[in-house]
Amino acid sequence: MAAFLTVHRLSKRFGEVPVLAGVSLDVEEGEVVVLLGPSGSGKTTLLRLVAGFETPDAGDIRVEGEEVTRLPPAKRNFGMVFQHYALFPHLTVAENVAFGLEARRVKRTEIAERVAEVLPLVDLAGFGERRAHQLSGGQQQRVALARALAPRPRLLLLDEPLSNLDPTLRERTRRQLRSTLGRVGITALWVTHEQAEAFDVGDRVALLEGGRLQQTGPPEELYLEPANPFVAGFVGRASTLEGFYVPATPGDGEVRIGDDRYLGHGVRWPALPAVPLQPDEPVLCVLRPEALELREVTDDTLAGEVAERRYAGETTLYRVRLVAGGELLVAGGPETARAGDKVGVGRRAAGPPPRLFPRPAEAK
Amino acid sequence: MKRAAALLLALVLAWLVGYPLLITLLEALGWPRAWSLAKFVEFAERGDEWLALWRSLWISAASAVLAAAVGVPLGFLFQRAEFPGRRLLGALIALPVALPPLVGVIAFLFLYGESGFAARGLQALLGLERAPWRLGGPAAILLVHAYSMYVYFYLFTRAGLARLEASLEEAAASLGAGRWRTLRRVTLPLLGPALGAAALLAFMTSLASFSAPYLFGGSFRVMTTQIVASKLNGEIAMAQVETVALALLAFAGLVALRRWGPGRATVSGGVRGVAPPGRALRRPLARVAAAAAGWGLALLLLLPHLTLLVLSFVPPGTWTVETVPPVLDLGNYRRLLPLGEGSLAGLPERLRPIVNSLWMAAAATAGAVVLGVTAARLATRLKGRLGGLLEGLLAVPWAVPGTVFAISLATAFSVHDPLAGRLVLVGTPWLLPLAYLVRSLPLTGRSALAGMRQLDPAMEEAAASLGAGRWLTLRRVTLPLLRPAVMAGASLAFITALGDFVTSIVLYTFDTRPISIEILSSLRLQETGVAAVYGVLLTVLSAAAFLRWGREEGVRA
Numbered sequence: 001m002a003a004f005l006t007v008h009r010l011s012k013r014f015g016e017v018p019v020l021a022g023v024s025l026d027v028e029e030g031e032v033v034v035l036l037g038p039s040g041s042g043k044t045t046l047l048r049l050v051a052g053f054e055t056p057d058a059g060d061i062r063v064e065g066e067e068v069t070r071l072p073p074a075k076r077n078f079g080m081v082f083q084h085y086a087l088f089p090h091l092t093v094a095e096n097v098a099f100g101l102e103a104r105r106v107k108r109t110e111i112a113e114r115v116a117e118v119l120p121l122v123d124l125a126g127f128g129e130r131r132a133h134q135l136s137g138g139q140q141q142r143v144a145l146a147r148a149l150a151p152r153p154r155l156l157l158l159d160e161p162l163s164n165l166d167p168t169l170r171e172r173t174r175r176q177l178r179s180t181l182g183r184v185g186i187t188a189l190w191v192t193h194e195q196a197e198a199f200d201v202g203d204r205v206a207l208l209e210g211g212r213l214q215q216t217g218p219p220e221e222l223y224l225e226p227a228n229p230f231v232a233g234f235v236g237r238a239s240t241l242e243g244f245y246v247p248a249t250p251g252d253g254e255v256r257i258g259d260d261r262y263l264g265h266g267v268r269w270p271a272l273p274a275v276p277l278q279p280d281e282p283v284l285c286v287l288r289p290e291a292l293e294l295r296e297v298t299d300d301t302l303a304g305e306v307a308e309r310r311y312a313g314e315t316t317l318y319r320v321r322l323v324a325g326g327e328l329l330v331a332g333g334p335e336t337a338r339a340g341d342k343v344g345v346g347r348r349a350a351g352p353p354p355r356l357f358p359r360p361a362e363a364k
Numbered sequence: 365m366k367r368a369a370a371l372l373l374a375l376v377l378a379w380l381v382g383y384p385l386l387i388t389l390l391e392a393l394g395w396p397r398a399w400s401l402a403k404f405v406e407f408a409e410r411g412d413e414w415l416a417l418w419r420s421l422w423i424s425a426a427s428a429v430l431a432a433a434v435g436v437p438l439g440f441l442f443q444r445a446e447f448p449g450r451r452l453l454g455a456l457i458a459l460p461v462a463l464p465p466l467v468g469v470i471a472f473l474f475l476y477g478e479s480g481f482a483a484r485g486l487q488a489l490l491g492l493e494r495a496p497w498r499l500g501g502p503a504a505i506l507l508v509h510a511y512s513m514y515v516y517f518y519l520f521t522r523a524g525l526a527r528l529e530a531s532l533e534e535a536a537a538s539l540g541a542g543r544w545r546t547l548r549r550v551t552l553p554l555l556g557p558a559l560g561a562a563a564l565l566a567f568m569t570s571l572a573s574f575s576a577p578y579l580f581g582g583s584f585r586v587m588t589t590q591i592v593a594s595k596l597n598g599e600i601a602m603a604q605v606e607t608v609a610l611a612l613l614a615f616a617g618l619v620a621l622r623r624w625g626p627g628r629a630t631v632s633g634g635v636r637g638v639a640p641p642g643r644a645l646r647r648p649l650a651r652v653a654a655a656a657a658g659w660g661l662a663l664l665l666l667l668p669h670l671t672l673l674v675l676s677f678v679p680p681g682t683w684t685v686e687t688v689p690p691v692l693d694l695g696n697y698r699r700l701l702p703l704g705e706g707s708l709a710g711l712p713e714r715l716r717p718i719v720n721s722l723w724m725a726a727a728a729t730a731g732a733v734v735l736g737v738t739a740a741r742l743a744t745r746l747k748g749r750l751g752g753l754l755e756g757l758l759a760v761p762w763a764v765p766g767t768v769f770a771i772s773l774a775t776a777f778s779v780h781d782p783l784a785g786r787l788v789l790v791g792t793p794w795l796l797p798l799a800y801l802v803r804s805l806p807l808t809g810r811s812a813l814a815g816m817r818q819l820d821p822a823m824e825e826a827a828a829s830l831g832a833g834r835w836l837t838l839r840r841v842t843l844p845l846l847r848p849a850v851m852a853g854a855s856l857a858f859i860t861a862l863g864d865f866v867t868s869i870v871l872y873t874f875d876t877r878p879i880s881i882e883i884l885s886s887l888r889l890q891e892t893g894v895a896a897v898y899g900v901l902l903t904v905l906s907a908a909a910f911l912r913w914g915r916e917e918g919v920r921a
Contacts, residue, residue: 053825073828080829086822090844099840100830151831 004029004187010059012045019045021211032188034202042211043191051157052076079148080157085140087132093143094128100151114150122146137165138173156188195235207231224352232286239328243285245277255285255356258324264303265324269347271354282359289331291351294343301344306337320345370742370750377757379785380802384772392604403605416590424570430510431566435517443525447655453662461515462910464863465575466880467899468512471668474675488687504580509570516562524558564621571614572765574866588767607771618763676896696893717882725861728800733854736808744816758809761802770870773799793876799867804857815849855913859906
């Protein structure tokens with residue numbers, strides 16, 4: 001049984017610049033998949049290809065088994081929430097919401113019913129006669145959602161739906177928007193460049209970079225088992241050290257960082273290889289701040305000096321310059337250390353294990 | 365499909381806009397009989413031609429300077445100072461931009477002419493034998509130009525000041541610059557592009573100006589009056605050569621001002637922010653002074669039109685030597701609209717010019733809107749050369765003086781040769797509306813282009829994503845959103861055509877005589893009151909159209 005939405009090896013160039021290079025993605029019915037990536041990664045292009053505003057150079061798009069790759073957007077029966085909402089300024093809220101129903105030649109009485117049904121869904125009952133410019137940003141965003149949902153599309157596309165809101169408003173609107181999607185039970189593709197938003201709303205997250213899909217999976221998977229150093233660095237905070245792989249039991253292992261013959265100059269820590277590795281293969285070791293802690297210098301720590309203390313509310317981050325070379329970000333309490341303190345960085349047993357990636361040739 | 369449509373449209377526009385100019389150039393060069401530069405040589409050997417060229421040039425430059433001297437301070441006063449009545453007066457003094465030049469000229473004549481209110485008042489005051497002055501020659505032309513073209517500087521100054529970020533002037537003040545230094549080093553340089561655009565507009569308008577030189581110039585001929593004089597004397601070939609010369613002068617002026625003019629710098633680097641509010645003047649004396657200046661200037665500038673209104677109530681032959689007219693009644697209006705006197709018997713002859721002007725202006729505007737919007741849409745959709753060509757064709761009539769177009773259209777459409785795209789339209793009712801249409805294209809086209817450019821592409825995408833097809837999107841989303849811009853352009857086009865004098869005087873027939881021609885003949889017949897009534901009607905119609913639809917985009921187009 002094929003997925004509800006299938007994107008198969010989609011490619012797109014603008015002039016000479018490849019924007020998408022063979023992206024494939026499956027979305028199950030009722031699932032909310034977030035397309036995450038830095039600007040220029042191709043996530044918006046992917047969304048616009050699915051919407052039908054652009055035509056791919058290669059690859060195809062299927063919904064419920066039907067190929068829609070070259071179907072005009074008006075015939076796809078998808079809904080879209082635009083980044084700047086694109087509410088029609090010359091129409092009222094109700095007329096905006098009714099627009100898609102009119103386009104589908106729904107009967108007038110039924111249109112009125114449906115509009116009256118959808119507006120309360122987004123908490124805008126009684127706002128039907130207002131115009132877009134009379135609403136706050138959050139309200140406009142909800143009108144945009146109501147307008148997209150009113151024709152009961154089979155797929156909802158959201159292009160950075162929260163980027164136009166105040167940061168203070170963003171988190172609350174995010175929850176509301178996500179719960180509305182859940183209540184409607186609609187399949188959705190949601191584009192954002194914010195990792196916190198992606199993790200909060202996505203059943204699964206598809207991380208794009210350079211026009212390629214780097215990893216697709218539930219948020220925990222991206223965070224705990226990043227497929228490559230880019231994913232590790234983009235999703236949450238992480239530091240990277242160079243080291244060598246030391247095999248242990250199959251599929252498991254350790255990493256050797258620095259020279260562990262001298263106190264504080266090197267360690268051997270348990271680590272998870274992202275791909276099968278050769279013994280003594282040079283690796284990049286990605287460590288999360290919460291997997292590390294500051295201690296006295298011992299055998300099992302990397303010695304260094306606190307270069308900077310960054311207070312961040314619930315946790316405080318310490319940037320430690322290691323004697324063995326390199327830097328680590330370490331989480332701690334607000335008063336664990338001060339800048340200039342000599343410290344040892346140790347492993348916290350409960351934290352996510354360091355993850356190992358083969359070192360690219362030029363880094364060896 | 366889209367390219368084919370664009371190509372076809374480019375062809376139509378080229379036929380309307382470029383072809384008549386080309387034919388005129390060719391005929392001036394002797395075509396189709398024998399190529400010859402004889403007429404150009406004759407032109408070059410005649411001193412009066414050079415004189416007319418030179419006068420056109422310096423009159424235009426001087427007009428721009430004078431208009432700036434009036435308009436810029438006025439703009440500052442109305443944008444920066446807060447006084448009672450500011451908003452109303454501010455809108456009123458922008459009105460002359462929407463009024464037909466001929467109306468301004470006769471209003472000026474009635475107020476400041478030798479038998480106008482001002483002269484009579486002074487005469488009575490000083491007990492003079494005769495009128496203290498004669499309004500004529502270059503001084504009169506310059507006065508009228510400054511009086512009608514200050515609006516460009518006024519509007520552009522206000523718009524520029526409104527866009528100016530308050531923090532820039534505050535920064536200058538915080539760096540220790542006094543008010544004068546801030547004005548000279550910060551504010552005025554930032555206004556540069558806006559003032560440059562106003563100067564260009566004033567210069568080009570003066571170069572094309574016909575009404576003022578025609579009525580006040582007498583033997584002081586500029587190029588436009590020279591051309592019409594040659595045409596009326598039957599020297600068609602010379603008129604064509606002069607037309608070519610004026611067209612070249614206009615293009616040269618355009619290029620020169622674009623290149624070296626103050627408008628070269630780009631608008632203050634995308635600075636966004638809060639414009640300084642109207643300053644509530646704290647000292648009572650300053651407030652009174654600002655209010656007095658505002659009211660005084662506004663009254664002075666609107667006085668000619670008030671004069672026009674008063675004169676329209678003066679019955680013929682009743683005002684002879686008195687300082688103020690002794691009798692005022694509605695007689696002149698009654699003569700136009702013979703109410704109650706069996707008016708169903710047919711169109712009263714006096715009403716004919718009004719009906720003519722209305723239908724010709726409406727038809728021309730409708731045509732110009734359709735062509736302008738279609739061309740603008742195709743031009744924005746098609747990037748590249750074809751789009752650029754469409755945009756260029758839309759803009760050409762703006763740079764070409766009305767007289768030039770009139771002579772060119774008369775030349776191109778006086779021969780029956782359908783294969784060469786030429787028909788005999790001279791002497792038919794169709795030539796004048798066609799001329800209005802061509803002259804309106806830049807107004808409707810530019811405003812449609814501006815509207816298109818402001819249109820968020822996401823709007824049309826949103827409609828498509830909601831299932832709307834191309835036609836529904838156009839009807840329900842694109843056109844309604846373009847409406848304000850299109851209406852602004854259309855109302856300006858309508859106003860321009862309604863009051864047109866410069867092309868009409870070359871192309872009208874007795875049956876299609878428009879209001880402006882009727883004003884002229886009323887003046888010739890000494891029927892001042894009737895001329896004033898026509899002037900008032902033109903003013904009212906134009907002002908209504910301008911205030912209703914034209915204000916938003918009017919400045920830009």
